[in-house]
Amino acid sequence: MVGIVTYGVYIPRYRIRIEEIARVWGANAGDISGGLGVREKSVPDVDEDTITISVEAARNALARRPIDVEALGAVYVGSESHPYAVKPTACTVGEAIGATPHMTAADYEFACKAGTAGVQTCMGLVQSGMMRYGMAIGADVAQGAPGDALEYTAAAGGAAFILGTDDPIAEINHTCSFTTDTPDFWRREGQAFPRHGGRFTGEPGYFKHVQGAALQMLEDVGTKPSDYAFAVFHQPNAKFPQRVAGMLGFSMEQIKPGLVVPRLGNTYSGSSLIGLAATLDIAEPGDRIFVTSFGSGAGSDAFDIEVTDAIRSGVFAREAAPSVEQLLANPVYVDYAKYARHKGKIVMQ
């Protein structure tokens, strides 16, 4: 059966505290941080972007399991912050892991769920026998306009998943999606920062689509929330995933290992995949994981995943790459001035 053969994550070292951003804009830090459930967010270094984050995540995946990269038939990178408007991030990733030239590659965009869309594509390619392995990455150097609500959470990071049928560490039992045309969040071509429909982002966006895909999954597979050891939902803040988990009947214990947003922020395309990675970091054979992503515009992809004995076997070295917990530990805090420089929000003279 098709499944996750290996995975890797990368998160930049720098963090900014939400209270520091609030201080600059004269906002009440306690209200904002409490309302979002986010204390701090990751900040890319001056020379980091979606390409470098994707490469480091992919290399971490290969460190855990050095598969034959010649057999890697596809690289898909989902992001809304590809450094080039035209020139694929996926080509640079393929070259930087030595998988070129006999592979296909493309960049995906679907707000925060472009990474899980890549996972589904790779599942199809691998399961149909078109290729032995496919790699899907979700990574972002998330954009939020200075002073906008998004700025408090827009973070940087990414996760890479290699899909295949050879001895996966976790099998993907089923996937399904829920998609509509919804104007909850967008960025026009040539604009530096996205815009959002304010209150419109919650009910008709996130909650409708996450529940739509999640309920479809439970019906398709014939399971109930208590059948899963863990659950991961897209996490634009800490409140939305906790609320939707409660609405669907999942407990706080089930979502806890994958709820990384309070210390990481929203890594957009990286968000649900980093949550899944953090869950795989501690999962044991037999654990079943329920995952639902969300991307504005809008859609959700749901996955029913079951961890296999391979995660504890000689073919896979979980400790050969840093866990999400290790990547979140020992951050270097920056103030708003340094943050603005890192994000290129001010032009250096």
Place this chain on the structure above:
Amino acid sequence: MSVARFWRKQPQRYNLEGTRCETCGRRFFPPRTFCPDCRRDGKVVEHRFNGTGQVVTHTVIRTASEQFDAQTPYVLAIVQLDEGPRLTAQVICAPEEVYIGMQVKKAFRRIGAESASGPLYYGTKFVPVE
């Protein structure tokens, strides 16, 4: 640097692709096609360096050309790879953190951009081993 010149060196810059002499074991970065020790007896093949090493000497760049100005101050070092060769590269740490003998490993970073509309260049820098 021209787009074409950078592109030709991508294997070196992205993956530290060098060469090694199978006769004497000596490794070369940047790659050489001829072993000066073995001369005609040398058999030189491709070799990808694993990217671990240590700082031999370093300097702090505080004023740089326009292309690198956004990154100043930054640490430039001569890194001796564990597999032999030395190369000059940026070490990603605060200027006061670097020291001779610091253990480092490779990291994939953006090297620079020619202009707002020009190509982006990526390659290998080094980060301290935690």
